[in-house]
Amino acid sequence: MKKLFLLSCFFLLLGCKNQETEETSPKNQSSSELGKELFEGKGNCVACHQVDQKIIGPSIQDIAKIYKAKNGNIIDFLKNDANPLVDPSQYEVMKTNFAITKSMTDEELKGLETYILSFSK
Structure with missing residues (x-):
């Protein structure tokens, strides 16, 4: 019975450790990595902006x-x-996206800025 209890505690601790790692891993991203993830994902910026060419909006480099x-x-x-x-x-086209960017945290906005400015030469 004691062995069963210790084994249960071991698996419980192991499970908690894995959950903690999953929750904290995004916070280990650099600001630029977070910005890239937002640019290509949640922010949907990539729909109008490419790195080196104008699509709908100007290029990231510009x-x-x-x-x-x-x-x-x-x-x-x-x-x-x-x-x-x-x-x-x-600007009028971009205004529709402010609903997305205004909902972002300061950390997320800083990540986007860092990512975009990483393309300045």
């Missing part, structure tokens, strides 16, 4: 280059608190 040159704040833009610096003619 966005990074212009925001870096003008010392712009991508996070403020994604919160709809700043005017667009890149291709203002596409």
Whole structure:
């Protein structure tokens, strides 16, 4: 009976350890990795923006280059608190996505900014 109890405790601890690892592993991502994941997933940015070519919106390289040159704040833009610096003619199209970006945490927005600025040359 004692062995059964110890064996049960062992498996319980092992199960808790695996659950803890799964919950904390996303927090181990770098800001840029989180940004890439959001850009390609939840944010759906990839539907309009590609790395090196204009699709519907400007390329990530162009966005990074212009925001870096003008010392712009991508996070403020994604919160709809700043005017667009890149291709203002596409602003109306981008406005529909502010519902997504406004629901993101500050950490997620920082990740997107870090990811985008990683393409500046």
